Amino acid sequence: MQWHAIGAVARHAAIVTGISAGMLTGFPTAADVGAQPRRHSIYMTAVEFRGSTSTDKLAPPSIDPSKLSQGYTYKAPGQADPLAPRRWEVGSFQFSPSFVTAYLDDSIMLSVFIADGDHHDVQLTDPDGRVVIAKATWDRGREYTKFFQVDKVGDYHLECGIHRPSMTATIMVLPH
Ligand SMILES: [Cu+2]
Numbered sequence: 001m002q003w004h005a006i007g008a009v010a011r012h013a014a015i016v017t018g019i020s021a022g023m024l025t026g027f028p029t030a031a032d033v034g035a036q037p038r039r040h041s042i043y044m045t046a047v048e049f050r051g052s053t054s055t056d057k058l059a060p061p062s063i064d065p066s067k068l069s070q071g072y073t074y075k076a077p078g079q080a081d082p083l084a085p086r087r088w089e090v091g092s093f094q095f096s097p098s099f100v101t102a103y104l105d106d107s108i109m110l111s112v113f114i115a116d117g118d119h120h121d122v123q124l125t126d127p128d129g130r131v132v133i134a135k136a137t138w139d140r141g142r143e144y145t146k147f148f149q150v151d152k153v154g155d156y157h158l159e160c161g162i163h164r165p166s167m168t169a170t171i172m173v174l175p176h
Pocket of ligand 1: 117160162167
């Protein structure tokens with residue numbers, strides 16, 4: 001949180017000293033942002049979106065969604081709620097937000113809170129597939145905070161090995 005404040009002050013200082021095109025428009029340009037190495041805090045939460053209904057309203061899916069992705073869950077009629085045997089439930093594990101942008105050379109603080117699912121095997125790779133955050137098991141109820149610099153333009157992929165391929169997030173790094 002403090003990082004945002006420092007970055008904002010630095011950008012504001014760049015504008016008022018009149019050294020950038022941003023002065024003309026009143027808005028910081030990509031050049032202003034590139035003038036200082038930015039510190040960028042990203043907060044994500046691992047969640048399971050869930051939906052349920054009952055067979056008297058809608059027939060259950062003919063294909064078990066958990067066969068489509070390990071990140072989808074399915075509780076068939078009878079499994080979802082013993083007291084309501086017509087009830088069925090589906091879910092999808094996600095990182096939220098699952099898409100964020102950053103600028104080249106940003107210093108990133110990525111903080112992920114695990115709200116749903118007991119375990120996730122999480123790894124971050126850069127646009128060339130190199131490991132930035134080594135695969136580790138992240139458990140429910142904990143917050144995991146990692147620091148790294150993005151030194152390549154392109155997509156950094158955060159992926160959960162247990163709930164692949166659908167439980168993923170992208171940090172898209174833009175050039176200045
Ligand atoms: Cu997962």
